[in-house]
Structure formats: structure tokens, C-alpha cells
Amino acid sequence: MARVPVYQRQLSTAPISAPRIQPDIADTSGLTQGLNDATRAATQIALEERAKADTAALMSADQQLAEWKQQTLFGTDGVYTRRGGQALDITGQTLPAFDQKVSELEEGLRTPAQRERWSIIKRNQREALSNELAKYEFGQREQYYDEVAEGQRQTAIQNAKLYAGEPGQVAYNLSKLQAVEGAEAQRKGLPAELAEQQRLASTSRLHTAVVDQLASRDPSQARTYFLDNSLGMTGDDQLKVRTMLQPLVDRQVGTQAGVSAIGSSNAPSDRIFSSIIQAESAGRQFDARGVPLTSKAGAVGIAQVMPATGPEAAKLADLPWDQERFQHDADYNRALGQAYFTKQLNNFGSPLLAVAAYNAGPGKVQEWIKQYGDPRKGEISEAVFLDKIPYQETRDYVTNVLGQAARQHEPSFGEIAQAIDGRTDLTLTQKQYALSAAKDRLEWMKAEQKQTDDQNLEQAWNVVLQGQSYAAVPSQVWSALPAKARKDLMEYRPVTTSDPEVYYRARDLVVDGSEVNLLGMRGKLSDTDFKELTRLQQDRRQRGAEATSAIGTTDEMFKDALRTAGINPNAKAGKADAKKVASARRYVDTQIQALEQAGGKKATREQVQQVIDNAFIEGKVPGSGFLGFFSTTQHNFDRAPGEALNVTDIGQVPRLEKQQIVAALQRAGRKATDAEILRLFNEANQ
Structure with missing residues (x-):
């Protein structure tokens, strides 16, 4: 509560109606004292009110400055939103703004006391802000430099990885790193030991990246790089790289070993030269008299090398020329011949031209190239070039050699596996990879050879089917055909009726989805059946099992009937069961076609089953035995037109027909005995 001056208290207690009394001199001293007290009280109040106002102004300014600082540091675009390089000069940018804000707020302070107090506040606030900004800026500067350094590291590592196969580029990027x-290390003032650890960690990252890149292309090269640079890698990275590389290297080494085993066991050039040896001397160094084998032209030995060519061939084989060994050492003579053939193969770049050069001489081959065109440049096909060679002997020689080489025995998987297993430089894991690669390679080679054989066979048949003689088949194609295909072409005569065994066996295979060489069966198929099977096979390839589903369903029913009858549905052509299968097929197909033509629609499954059941009914055919004196047991499909089939086993009567006969007998009031049923059934089916 505010103090009440004495004079106010005195006035307030005096009665209003009391007469004014003039005090005497002694009484005025109390009044004066009261007035002084009132003045001092008022002054004190004023001072207090002024102090409150000063404090409020300072508090307001301080509050506004705090709000500005809060917004400046933590606002949407505040100090703490700036990272890395954006914060490097944040102190220099923020303190001037702070000073400006302080000046603005200072204008609202009027008294010296306010300003004096404000100067203390702003000094403390500025110092605190400066310290906070400096600390933040230092942290961001270090982070920024760390990010820059990491960026430089990553650039060096990525460039080294990009140029992993170029040692100079890798070394350059390693020096940058x-x-x-x-x-x-210098910026952070790291001790030498810690600096070395960080350097090793970085170089290890680079080496690991290079190894990864090399491993994707050439694991062996990656392993070599790793062995050369493993000392510049951490122990952990070394372990990881070894673990990653080993299976890749095993796979690469093993795969190469598998492919190499096939190539070394039966390289094309080796097969060709082996065929040359057979064509030249039948593999003999001496004739029947034990004298070195010598041709009319003077060629000697197993490889039939001319004496004048011998010294040159010996030089090519990196062997000393030895006349005595040339005549009496088959291995020496063969080595000379192979070296000479290899030279022709390297010079001409074509097996056909090289074989022709071995026989007629390289000079003659060059003449023919100038005269007829170069098959290597596409100026003429090899087949046409071969046919244009003017020497019949050389034409036959080249045809026989290349044909024999193409037909030579391919290495078996067992032979390859044995060669791989005998290698001591491969680990067990690498041998497993080698075996797998060799198997895949052999399968690929067989598929490639089959495709080539199919193409040659198709080309040869196209010639013959156009009415030309098999002699018109190009020599190169003819020589590459297997013996059976050549025999089929030579014996081909157009047929009007297909061999039923061949036709139905081919159709079964097509329906099952097997790839059938129809051209190989061409000589035993009529044009109509060949075209039908060709269309069916193409349809099966394109649409799958759906294309032959109807035939397939009938086939399964038919095969079930064959098995029930004790006939092998998959019998090979020529076997007794194969003839029965073909005869039954023909009977069933004929009956179904007649049924469909009569009804004008596709036969139902039940109708097909009925036809098949009828085909396999078994009975006695009178007069079918020796000289017609005996009866033989046959199926319905076996009997010739006009022959009767007497069924004696009630179990052979189809269920549906048996039910119909029984119903007819019952309607006629007759007893349905087995004998009566068989009699009526036989009468109806003659």
C-alpha cells in the first residue's frame, strides 16, 4: 500500500465543520516536518517508477534480441540450416547483423542508465553468439574439408577402377589418393602411426575396387594384381578379396581347361591332317615290300612329302633336315608334313585352299584364285570354287579329306574326363569346373554339328527332289554327309505309298515333341505323307502340345490297347511288333476317317475308343494258315480284306456291342448265352 502523507492523514481526520483556528508559533514545526516527509516520499515513488520503466525497457530490448537470435540461428534459413561450405563464413555474415539489430534496439533506450546497462547486455550477448558461431563454423569447416577429401578419394578410386586394365592410370590415381x-593428416595434425593407418585404409579401398573390376573380366588378371598389391591392403580386405577371387579363378581356370581338353584332343586342323595322312598313304611309311612308300611324282613316306620340300618342311617343324629319317622314320616324316600343311593353312586361312595346296601346290591354288575368284572374300563360294578346280584328282582329294575330317570321331566325354583327371596342375574344384565346361562344350558342338548336318542334308535333298541326280549335289555338301545319308540319296526313288512303320513311328515322335529328321526318312515317305508330317512338326514347334493334342489323346488310347494286347508301342522299325503297330494304326485311322466322313463331324472320344476296341478284337481266321489248311489267331486289324474273323472268347466282344446283342435277344424272348452272343457278333462283323 502507498504511504499516505502526514498532512493528508491530518486533513482527513479533521472535522469539516470545525472553525479554523490560527495556530501559535509552537504548533507550526510539526506541519513543516510533515511537508518534508511527503516530498521525500513522492520523490522516492518517482524514482521507483522510473527504475521500473528502465527495467521494462531493457527487458523488452533483451527479449527482442533473444527472439532475433533464436530466429537467426534456428529459423527456416537460419545459421544451423547451413552445412559444409555454406557455413564457412557464417560468423562474418551473422555478427554484423547482430550489431545492426543491437543498434536498432538501442534507439529505444533514452536514459544513460538504460544505455549503460544495455552496453553490458550486448557485450555479453555478442561474445556468447560469437563463440557459438565460431564453434559451429569450425565443425562445419572440418566436415566440409572431410567431405572434400572423401570426394577426392572416391574420384581417385573410381578412376582407378575405370582404368583397371591400365597400370599407368591405376598408379596415377593411387598417387593422387x-x-x-x-x-x-597434416590438416588434422595426426600422429604418424594414425596417418599411416588411414593411408593404408584408403589404398586398400582402391586396390579392392580395381580387383573387383578386373575380376568381372578376367579373374586370373585380378589375382595377379592382388598378389602384386596385397601389401597395400588391410588384413580384412585381403581376406575378403581372397574369398571372393578363389571361386572365380577356379571357374575360369577350370572352364579354360575343359575347353582346351576338347580342342587339344581333336582340333579341326589335326583332324584334317589326319585325313590327309589317310588319303596320302593310308597311314603307312613303307609299302608291302618294306621300301619307303614313294608316289609316281616322287613324294615319300606317310605324309608323302616331296624330297625338294623336305628341307623347307624340316625348318618349319624346327627340326634338322635328315634324309635318312625322312625316308625311314614315320614320326619324322609326319612332323614335316604337318608343319608344311600348317604353313599352307596359315597362308591361305582356309582349310579347303590349304588342302588343295598340299595336293596340287600353293602356286596352282593362287592361279585358280586369280582365275575363278577368292572364296575368302566372298567372290565365289567354296563349293563352287571346289567344283571349278580343273584337276579331277585334286577335286576328289579335297572332297575326301574334308569329308573324312568332318566325319571323324568326336572325342567322347569319357576320354575328355580322363585327360582332365590326369592333370596335376588343377585343383579338385578346378577339375569339377573343367568337367562341367567340357560337357557343355561337347553338347554345344553336337548341336552345332547337327544343325550343319541338317542343313547339308536339306540342301542335298532339295537337289534330288527337284529331279536331279545325286551327282548334282555340291561336292563340299556331299563330302560332309554321313554314309547313310549318301546311301539314302543314291537309292531314292519317288514312292506313292509310305512305309507304314516309318510313317507312324515318325508321327508318334512328332506328337511326343521329339525333333524328327524327316529328310532322313524321305525315301520311305510319299509326298503327301512327307508334307503332312513336315506341317505337323512345324505346327508342334510353334504351338507346342496344343497343336497335336487331338492326335495325342487318340495315341494314348491306342498305345493302351497295344500294351493290353502285348504289343510294344515303341518297337523299332523292322521288328515284328513295329509291323503290328503300323497295321493297327492304319486300320484305326481308316476306320475313324470313314466314320468322320459319314457323320460329317469329328469323331467323339467314345467313338474313337470303340474303333480301337474293335481293331484289337482277337479271333480265328479260317484258311490263313499253311496252304490254307489251317486257321491262325489274328487281331481284327491283321486280317486281309474278305477274310472272316471268328471270335471264340466272349471276353473279346466289346462291352457296348455285347449289351446291344443281349438287349436284342431279350426283346425276342431268347436266352442270352455266351454261344448265342458270339454267334450273332461274328455274323455281324464278317
């Missing part, structure tokens, strides 16, 4: 690590 080491320079970055040196600068970082």
Missing part, C-alpha cells in the same frame, strides 16, 4: 591422405 596418397596425396589426399597426406594433406588430411
Whole structure:
């Protein structure tokens, strides 16, 4: 509560109606004292009110400054939203703004006391802000430099990885990486041991990246790089790289070993030269008299090398020329011949031209190339070039050699596996990879050879089917055909009726989805059946099982009937069961076609089953035995037109027909005995 001056208290207690009394001199001293007290009280109140106002103004300014600082530091675009390089000069940018804000707020302070107090506040606030900004800026500066250094590291590592196969580029980027690590260690003032650890960690990252890149292209090269640079990698990275590389290297080494085993066991050039040896001397160094085998032209030995060519061939084989060994050592003579053939193969770049050069001489081959065109440049096909060779002997020689080489025995998987297993330089894992690669390679080679054989066979048949003689088939194609295909072409005569065994066996295979060489069966198929099977096979390839589903369903029913009758549905052509299968097929197909033509629609499954059941009914055919004196047991499909089939086993009567006969007998009031049923059934089916 505010103090009440004495004079106010006195006035307030005096009665209003009391007469005014003039005090005497002694009484005025109390009044004066009261007035002084009132003045001092008022002054004190004023001072207090002024102090409150000063404090409120300072508090307001301080509050506004705090709000500005809060917004400046934590606002949407505040100090703490700036990272890395954006914060490097944040102190220099923020303190001037702070000073400006302080000046603005200072204008609202009027009294010296306010300003004096404000100067203390702003000094403390500025110092605190400056310290906070400096600390933040230092942290961001270090982070920024760390990010820059990491960016430089990653650039060096990525460039080294990009040029992993170029040692100079890798070394250049490695030196850049080491320079970055040196600068970082100096900036941070790292001790030597810690600096070395960081340098090793970075170089290890680079080496690991290079190994990864090389491993994707050439694991062996990656392993070599790793062995050369493993000392510049951490122990953990070394372990990871070894673990990653080993299976890749095993796979690469094993795969190469598998492919190499096939190539070395039966290389095309080796097969060709082996065919040359057979064509030249039948593999003999001496004739029947034990004298070195010598041709009319003077060629000697197993490889039939001319004496004048011998010294040159010996030089090519990296062997000393030895006349005595040339005549009496088959291995020496063969080595000379192979070296000479290899030279022709390298010079001409074509097996056909090289074989022709071995027989007629390289000079003659060059003449023919100039005269007829170069098959290597596409000026003429090899087949046409071969046919144009003017020497019949050389034409036959080239045809026989290349044909024999193409038909030579391919290495078996067992032979390859044995060769791989005998290698001591491969680990067990690498041998497993080698075996797998060799198997895949052999399958691929067989598929490639089959495709080539199919193409040659198709080309040869196209010639013959156009009415030309098999002699018109190009020599190169003819020589590459297997013996059976050549025999089929030579014996081909157009047929009007297909061999039923061949036709139905081919159709079964097509329906099952097997790839059938119809051209190989061409000589035993009529044009109509060949075209039908060709269309069916193409349809099966394109649409799958759906294309032959109807035939397939009938076939399964038919095969079930064959098995029930004790006939092998998959019997090979020529076997007794194969003839029965073909005869039954023909009977069933004929009956179904007649049924469909009569009804004008596709036969139902039940109708097909009825036809098949009827085909396999078994009975006695009178007069079918020796000289017609005996009866033989046959199926319905076996009997010739006009022959009767007497069924004696009630179990052979189809269920549906048996039910119909029984119903007819019952309607006629007759007893349905087995004998009566068989009699009526036989009468109806003659």
C-alpha cells in the first residue's frame, strides 16, 4: 500500500465543520516536518517508477534480441540450416547483423542508465553468439574439408577402377589418393602411426575396387594384381578379396581347361591332317615290300612329302633336315608334313585352299584364285570354287579329306574326363569346373554339328527332289554327309505309298515333341505323307502340345490297347511288333476317317475308343494258315480284306456291342448265352 502523507492523514481526520483556528508559533514545526516527509516520499515513488520503466525497457530490448537470435540461428534459413561450405563464413555474415539489430534496439533506450546497462547486455550477448558461431563454423569447416577429401578419394578410386586394365592410370590415381591422405593428416595434425593407418585404409579401398573390376573380366588378371598389391591392403580386405577371387579363378581356370581338353584332343586342323595322312598313304611309311612308300611324282613316306620340300618342311617343324629319317622314320616324316600343311593353312586361312595346296601346290591354288575368284572374300563360294578346280584328282582329294575330317570321331566325354583327371596342375574344384565346361562344350558342338548336318542334308535333298541326280549335289555338301545319308540319296526313288512303320513311328515322335529328321526318312515317305508330317512338326514347334493334342489323346488310347494286347508301342522299325503297330494304326485311322466322313463331324472320344476296341478284337481266321489248311489267331486289324474273323472268347466282344446283342435277344424272348452272343457278333462283323 502507498504511504499516505502526514498532512493528508491530518486533513482527513479533521472535522469539516470545525472553525479554523490560527495556530501559535509552537504548533507550526510539526506541519513543516510533515511537508518534508511527503516530498521525500513522492520523490522516492518517482524514482521507483522510473527504475521500473528502465527495467521494462531493457527487458523488452533483451527479449527482442533473444527472439532475433533464436530466429537467426534456428529459423527456416537460419545459421544451423547451413552445412559444409555454406557455413564457412557464417560468423562474418551473422555478427554484423547482430550489431545492426543491437543498434536498432538501442534507439529505444533514452536514459544513460538504460544505455549503460544495455552496453553490458550486448557485450555479453555478442561474445556468447560469437563463440557459438565460431564453434559451429569450425565443425562445419572440418566436415566440409572431410567431405572434400572423401570426394577426392572416391574420384581417385573410381578412376582407378575405370582404368583397371591400365597400370599407368591405376598408379596415377593411387598417387593422387596418397596425396589426399597426406594433406588430411597434416590438416588434422595426426600422429604418424594414425596417418599411416588411414593411408593404408584408403589404398586398400582402391586396390579392392580395381580387383573387383578386373575380376568381372578376367579373374586370373585380378589375382595377379592382388598378389602384386596385397601389401597395400588391410588384413580384412585381403581376406575378403581372397574369398571372393578363389571361386572365380577356379571357374575360369577350370572352364579354360575343359575347353582346351576338347580342342587339344581333336582340333579341326589335326583332324584334317589326319585325313590327309589317310588319303596320302593310308597311314603307312613303307609299302608291302618294306621300301619307303614313294608316289609316281616322287613324294615319300606317310605324309608323302616331296624330297625338294623336305628341307623347307624340316625348318618349319624346327627340326634338322635328315634324309635318312625322312625316308625311314614315320614320326619324322609326319612332323614335316604337318608343319608344311600348317604353313599352307596359315597362308591361305582356309582349310579347303590349304588342302588343295598340299595336293596340287600353293602356286596352282593362287592361279585358280586369280582365275575363278577368292572364296575368302566372298567372290565365289567354296563349293563352287571346289567344283571349278580343273584337276579331277585334286577335286576328289579335297572332297575326301574334308569329308573324312568332318566325319571323324568326336572325342567322347569319357576320354575328355580322363585327360582332365590326369592333370596335376588343377585343383579338385578346378577339375569339377573343367568337367562341367567340357560337357557343355561337347553338347554345344553336337548341336552345332547337327544343325550343319541338317542343313547339308536339306540342301542335298532339295537337289534330288527337284529331279536331279545325286551327282548334282555340291561336292563340299556331299563330302560332309554321313554314309547313310549318301546311301539314302543314291537309292531314292519317288514312292506313292509310305512305309507304314516309318510313317507312324515318325508321327508318334512328332506328337511326343521329339525333333524328327524327316529328310532322313524321305525315301520311305510319299509326298503327301512327307508334307503332312513336315506341317505337323512345324505346327508342334510353334504351338507346342496344343497343336497335336487331338492326335495325342487318340495315341494314348491306342498305345493302351497295344500294351493290353502285348504289343510294344515303341518297337523299332523292322521288328515284328513295329509291323503290328503300323497295321493297327492304319486300320484305326481308316476306320475313324470313314466314320468322320459319314457323320460329317469329328469323331467323339467314345467313338474313337470303340474303333480301337474293335481293331484289337482277337479271333480265328479260317484258311490263313499253311496252304490254307489251317486257321491262325489274328487281331481284327491283321486280317486281309474278305477274310472272316471268328471270335471264340466272349471276353473279346466289346462291352457296348455285347449289351446291344443281349438287349436284342431279350426283346425276342431268347436266352442270352455266351454261344448265342458270339454267334450273332461274328455274323455281324464278317
